Amino acid sequence: MWIIFMGPPGAGKGTQCERLTRSLHIPHLSSGDMLRQAVVEQTGAGRLAEPYMARGDLVPDQVMVKLIAERIERRDCASGALFDGFPRNRHQAEALDQALAARGTPLDAVLELDVPDGIVMARLAGRGRSDDRPEIIAQRLESYRRQTRPLLEYYRQRGLLEIIDGTGTPDKVFERILAALAARRRAGPGSEIARG
Numbered sequence: 554m555w556i557i558f559m560g561p562p563g564a565g566k567g568t569q570c571e572r573l574t575r576s577l578h579i580p581h582l583s584s585g586d587m588l589r590q591a592v593v594e595q596t597g598a599g600r601l602a603e604p605y606m607a608r609g610d611l612v613p614d615q616v617m618v619k620l621i622a623e624r625i626e627r628r629d630c631a632s633g634a635l636f637d638g639f640p641r642n643r644h645q646a647e648a649l650d651q652a653l654a655a656r657g658t659p660l661d662a663v664l665e666l667d668v669p670d671g672i673v674m675a676r677l678a679g680r681g682r683s684d685d686r687p688e689i690i691a692q693r694l695e696s697y698r699r700q701t702r703p704l705l706e707y708y709r710q711r712g713l714l715e716i717i718d719g720t721g722t723p724d725k726v727f728e729r730i731l732a733a734l735a736a737r738r739r740a741g742p743g744s745e746i747a748r749g
């Protein structure tokens with residue numbers, strides 16, 4: 554399966570991605586991790602990306618898209634992958650569609666973990682990271698919303714979006730994710746029933 558996982562910082566995305574990749578036997582492609590690795594290895598992409606990442610800006614689309622396009626051609630992606638942190642904008646989303654269409658393996662689902670702002674703020678405040686101060690948290694949530702809202706709409710229109718209630722225990726949330734994916738599978742690709 555080819556799945557995109559979205560959600561604001563503090564929604565519990567990391568935990569759920571880990572469980573899902575284990576359960577589906579597909580690799581977890583975190584764009585942030587891929588870029589940090591490229592920087593460590595000082596590859597061409599890494600050297601290009603480094604200054605953008607240091608400023609907290611998105612790296613140029615062509616750098617990111619090329620990394621992902623190459624990554625999904627590796628053998629471990631033969632039966633799919635879970636994208637985390639990518640795509641971040643419309644151009645990246647369209648480039649991913651093209652890369653997957655070229656392989657004949659279109660996206661199966663886009664999951665969004667939905668967690669009320671109050672809960673996200675409380676969870677992030679509890680982590681104690683330097684970028685977890687209340688005003689910074691608010692800024693990160695705002696930029697997630699600004700960047701992501703148009704993407705959610707893009708996927709909703711194509712019947713790919715599943716909004717997952719991200720409140721409750723990690724076990725409960727994971728159950729909801731599996732249930733949503735199972736319902737889509739039963740309904741078949743592109744089915745109206747799957748659109749919820």
Ligand code: AMP
Binds near residue numbers: 612617638
């Ligand atoms: P993250 O770990 O997802 O927060 O990403 C860390 C940094 O990597 C971001 O601040 C961006 O500079 C860069 N980055 C990650 N994913 C992308 C993406 N899809 N497009 C552009 N830049 C990205």
